[in-house]
Amino acid sequence: MNIAVIGTGYVGLVTGTCFAETGNTVTCVDIDEDKVNNLSSGKITIYEPGLEKIFQRNQKEGRLHFTTSLAEGIKNAKIIFLALPTPPDGDGYADLNFVLGVSLNIGKLLQKHEYKIIIDKSTVPVGTAGKVRNTILQSANEAGIENAEELFDVVSNPEFLREGVAVEDFMKPDRVVIGTSSERSKKLLGEIYAPFVRQGNPIIYMDEKSAELTKYAANAFLATKISFMNEIAQLCEKLGADVDMVRRGIGSDARIGKRFLFPGIGYGGSCFPKDVKALSKSAQQASYDFKILEAVMEVNENQKVHLLPKIKTYFNNDLKGKKFALWGLAFKPNTDDIREAPALRIIDELLCEGASVTAYDPEAMSNVKKIIGEKIIFAANQYEALDNADALIIATEWSEFRTPDFNKIKSLLKNHVIFDGRNLFELYQMEDGGFHYESVGRAVVSQLLK
Numbered sequence: 001m002n003i004a005v006i007g008t009g010y011v012g013l014v015t016g017t018c019f020a021e022t023g024n025t026v027t028c029v030d031i032d033e034d035k036v037n038n039l040s041s042g043k044i045t046i047y048e049p050g051l052e053k054i055f056q057r058n059q060k061e062g063r064l065h066f067t068t069s070l071a072e073g074i075k076n077a078k079i080i081f082l083a084l085p086t087p088p089d090g091d092g093y094a095d096l097n098f099v100l101g102v103s104l105n106i107g108k109l110l111q112k113h114e115y116k117i118i119i120d121k122s123t124v125p126v127g128t129a130g131k132v133r134n135t136i137l138q139s140a141n142e143a144g145i146e147n148a149e150e151l152f153d154v155v156s157n158p159e160f161l162r163e164g165v166a167v168e169d170f171m172k173p174d175r176v177v178i179g180t181s182s183e184r185s186k187k188l189l190g191e192i193y194a195p196f197v198r199q200g201n202p203i204i205y206m207d208e209k210s211a212e213l214t215k216y217a218a219n220a221f222l223a224t225k226i227s228f229m230n231e232i233a234q235l236c237e238k239l240g241a242d243v244d245m246v247r248r249g250i251g252s253d254a255r256i257g258k259r260f261l262f263p264g265i266g267y268g269g270s271c272f273p274k275d276v277k278a279l280s281k282s283a284q285q286a287s288y289d290f291k292i293l294e295a296v297m298e299v300n301e302n303q304k305v306h307l308l309p310k311i312k313t314y315f316n317n318d319l320k321g322k323k324f325a326l327w328g329l330a331f332k333p334n335t336d337d338i339r340e341a342p343a344l345r346i347i348d349e350l351l352c353e354g355a356s357v358t359a360y361d362p363e364a365m366s367n368v369k370k371i372i373g374e375k376i377i378f379a380a381n382q383y384e385a386l387d388n389a390d391a392l393i394i395a396t397e398w399s400e401f402r403t404p405d406f407n408k409i410k411s412l413l414k415n416h417v418i419f420d421g422r423n424l425f426e427l428y429q430m431e432d433g434g435f436h437y438e439s440v441g442r443a444v445v446s447q448l449l450k
């Protein structure tokens with residue numbers, strides 16, 4: 001099948017590459033010329049485990065193409081995925097300008113006898129499929145295209161991939177949600193998704209609005225789980241309980257489940273923050289006061305700076321001239337994505353207090369450099385960041401941070417102090433190692449030593 005993917009970012013590039021991997025001919029379209037030039041010349045533009053290999057293989061075999069021209073991209077495509085940004089607008093609503101702008105142009109490009117399915121893969125508020133349909137139809141009518149309404153269908157097919165495991169998620173999704181009332185679309189989408197659901201994972205067909213809401217409900221629920229655990233962690237600190245124990249205790253209940261119960265310094269990324277906000281705004285628009293979402297957002301904002309009071313207290317409220325090593329910049333491990341990353345908030349706060357920061361991240365440093373330039377120092381590896389630092393702060397749980405050489409850490413740090421926003425280490429390890437160790441929802445190690 002000929003497929004076009006409009007928008008070649010984290011979702012679009014993974015979608016295009018994975019559909020090429022199952023034998024389709026895919027053209028990815030993006031307005032970013034540099035991105036398209038890099039991709040066309042075989043240079044991958046994002047870090048995503050496992051992607052580069054299949055990207056290169058499919059490009060070499062002539063199934064994966066890149067262009068800046070929408071007309072060229074959709075010319076032969078029966079199926080067009082929109083994987084465009086839907087960032088928050090000034091008021092927190094999802095900004096649909098990218099999606100509707102491209103829809104308008106697709107309308108002008110429709111051709112007689114060439115049926116196309118336009119699929120919203122972007123995360124969009126309820127009612128967007130209808131808006132996309134109207135926009136395409138109106139623009140096709142204005143362009144004088146006859147019987148335009150018979151030339152296309154609009155489908156909602158939200159994407160649930162997780163950055164860091166995006167290829168695996170796309171190739172073996174828990175479920176595929178397809179929102180459409182068009183039998184023709186159901187059949188065609190069923191065909192292209194068949195290779196991905198061979199193990200029996202369901203394709204769930206529903207109406208467009210329910211599909212659109214499913215995506216927001218999924219992300220909002222997961223964000224709620226995180227904020228809930230972060231509040232339990234706060235309470236643990238106040239009451240002297242250990243959040244790791246509580247997590248294990250509740251996670252073994254199948255109704256609760258083990259996943260997404262790890263406390264930390266809050267969720268970030270391009271999805272949870274904007275999607276929770278957008279769902280809350282949608283609810284407001286529908287005159288519904290979605291109380292839980294407000295609390296989820298507030299807890300998360302506070303959680304991002306949860307380590308700061310601990311750090312300040314340890315250094316007697318004077319961080320001026322202090323030097324901090326920071327491990328982790330990406331909003332989570334296995335990605336170079338730094339959108340809404342808690343590490344960026346921590347850096348801001350430390351710099352405001354007059355401290356300096358030397359950071360290391362395996363993949364995200366160049367993205368941070370693009371935003372904050374030389375405001376902090378970037379180290380060549382995790383140990384270089386520690387050199388003569390007053391304390392180590394951990395903001396992202398990359399695997400390579402989990403079992404470091406503690407003796408080396410001690411030899412490099414000025415003070416043997418670690419503030420861990422991701423609870424990477426066992427308390428006894430820190431006690432045996434003679435560290436002052438503060439984490440989230442657990443006892444402070446130096447207090448245990450007293």
Ligand SMILES: NC(=O)c1ccc[n+]([C@@H]2O[C@H](COP(=O)([O-])OP(=O)(O)OC[C@H]3O[C@@H](n4cnc5c(N)ncnc54)[C@H](O)[C@@H]3O)[C@@H](O)[C@H]2O)c1
Pocket residue numbers: 006007008009010011012029030031032035083084085086098101102121122123124159160161162163270271
């Ligand atoms: N990143 C994720 O983990 C994830 C997961 C599920 C769903 N989503 C949703 O998918 C959508 C895309 O997210 P993303 O993370 O891939 O975004 P992204 O910012 O990484 O990529 C979007 C791409 O669209 C391109 N673009 C913008 N305007 C364009 C236009 N007019 N024509 C062609 N290309 C254009 C941009 O240059 C960019 O390359 C969003 O709605 C997001 O909420 C993201």
